[in-house]
Amino acid sequence: MSEDRENTPLDRIRNAFDRPDDVRPAKDPVTHLYGQRVRLKPKAQALLDATTWAGDLRPCLERPYLVKGWLDQSALSVLYGPSNSGKSFLALDMAHHVAKGRSWGNRRVNKGRVLYIAAEGGGGFSNRVAALDDPEFFVLSVPITLTGTDSAAGPLAEVLQHLAAVGNGSFDLIVIDTMARVMGGRDENAAPDIADLVRNLDLIRRVTGAHVMLVHHTGKDTGRGARGHSSLRAAIDTEIELSRDDLGQITAEVTKQRDGPTGYRFCYHLRQVELGHDQDGDAVTTCLVDPAVPAEAGRAGVSEAARKALSLLERLIETDGEIHRKPQYPGDAGVALDLWREACMNEGALSSSENRDTRKRAFNRCREELETTRAIVVRDALVWRVQ
Numbered sequence: 001m002s003e004d005r006e007n008t009p010l011d012r013i014r015n016a017f018d019r020p021d022d023v024r025p026a027k028d029p030v031t032h033l034y035g036q037r038v039r040l041k042p043k044a045q046a047l048l049d050a051t052t053w054a055g056d057l058r059p060c061l062e063r064p065y066l067v068k069g070w071l072d073q074s075a076l077s078v079l080y081g082p083s084n085s086g087k088s089f090l091a092l093d094m095a096h097h098v099a100k101g102r103s104w105g106n107r108r109v110n111k112g113r114v115l116y117i118a119a120e121g122g123g124g125f126s127n128r129v130a131a132l133d134d135p136e137f138f139v140l141s142v143p144i145t146l147t148g149t150d151s152a153a154g155p156l157a158e159v160l161q162h163l164a165a166v167g168n169g170s171f172d173l174i175v176i177d178t179m180a181r182v183m184g185g186r187d188e189n190a191a192p193d194i195a196d197l198v199r200n201l202d203l204i205r206r207v208t209g210a211h212v213m214l215v216h217h218t219g220k221d222t223g224r225g226a227r228g229h230s231s232l233r234a235a236i237d238t239e240i241e242l243s244r245d246d247l248g249q250i251t252a253e254v255t256k257q258r259d260g261p262t263g264y265r266f267c268y269h270l271r272q273v274e275l276g277h278d279q280d281g282d283a284v285t286t287c288l289v290d291p292a293v294p295a296e297a298g299r300a301g302v303s304e305a306a307r308k309a310l311s312l313l314e315r316l317i318e319t320d321g322e323i324h325r326k327p328q329y330p331g332d333a334g335v336a337l338d339l340w341r342e343a344c345m346n347e348g349a350l351s352s353s354e355n356r357d358t359r360k361r362a363f364n365r366c367r368e369e370l371e372t373t374r375a376i377v378v379r380d381a382l383v384w385r386v387q
Helices: 009-017 042-050 087-100 123-130 153-167 191-208 231-235 304-320 337-345 356-372
Strands: 065-067 076-081 113-118 138-140 171-177 211-217 238-244 250-257 265-277 283-291 334-336 376-379 382-385
Touching: 065 087, 076 087, 076 191, 076 231, 087 113, 087 123, 087 171, 087 211, 087 283, 113 153, 123 283, 153 171, 153 191, 171 191, 191 211, 191 231, 265 304, 283 304, 304 334, 304 337, 304 356, 304 382, 334 337, 337 356, 337 382, 356 376
Parallel strands: 076 211, 076 238, 113 138, 113 171, 171 211
Antiparallel strands: 238 250, 250 265, 265 283, 334 382, 376 382
């Protein structure tokens, strides 16, 4: 044996114990292949193929999206907010824009096929869809379960594959409204049950390649985020939080975006629209998302209806405005409040309702909104536009 061989660590151990025959190397579980790739087992070969030299990596400049900055392709998102914050209306609005390929919230949109799962069902959802402008997406309005042994994830994926085959295109967005209705009695506060839900959603994503959006609720403490176990937030790619102020303006904000910026905001109001009349002749209404636009000079955003009312006021001031000389009045021209009110209450000006009381309420909401945002001043039955 050469001198080098005698000085191996094993030889030194044997010599230290002075019992070289009793010291044997433990069985080595690793097969020394010495660069022979063909001797790697299949799983090891797959890991080897996935191993990349860091210097060979290049930046990924294109990010596939449905709604740029908001919804990425093949991702998982949660849109959540407190009760009466317009969660379903916003999810439906986003789905409608993706299906149409229309820009949403001044963000680019890639057109895609959409399935909206209204797990809560009811006639109210049908009314919401009927109010949209020529909707072009599929609706599944039945209770389904996406957890446990009764999970419908597999059958749902099969249906989506069938629709893709007969309709010349796979699905790009699947909205599930709401998460609570697809839990199948499982506990949304338990980590194993949330993990089970996420596994089923991942199955749908893998099979379809679609973005899956969950509509969800906040808990009793709205400051703690979405209701349920925190593992849900860890599993999702995108989180959109809704909040509503005292004036009814709702703000949607991206509060989590995996590998992307957060802080994008979309402000809107829910605008009531009339669909027709019931058997007693009473109006049947629903709501549409009415984007708020930033007002000038840093004022808060106002609704589309309020903008129309403001435009009417500006035209009246141009044609009928007068300067009223009192110290407490603005120095610019104003008009009588009644004149502005009547112009706004004309059918179709702010509301398409035939009911005058409904049109009056629409005007009052707009007036309150414009006063709150300091776009107008009202004093002694006169109104001025704040420049």
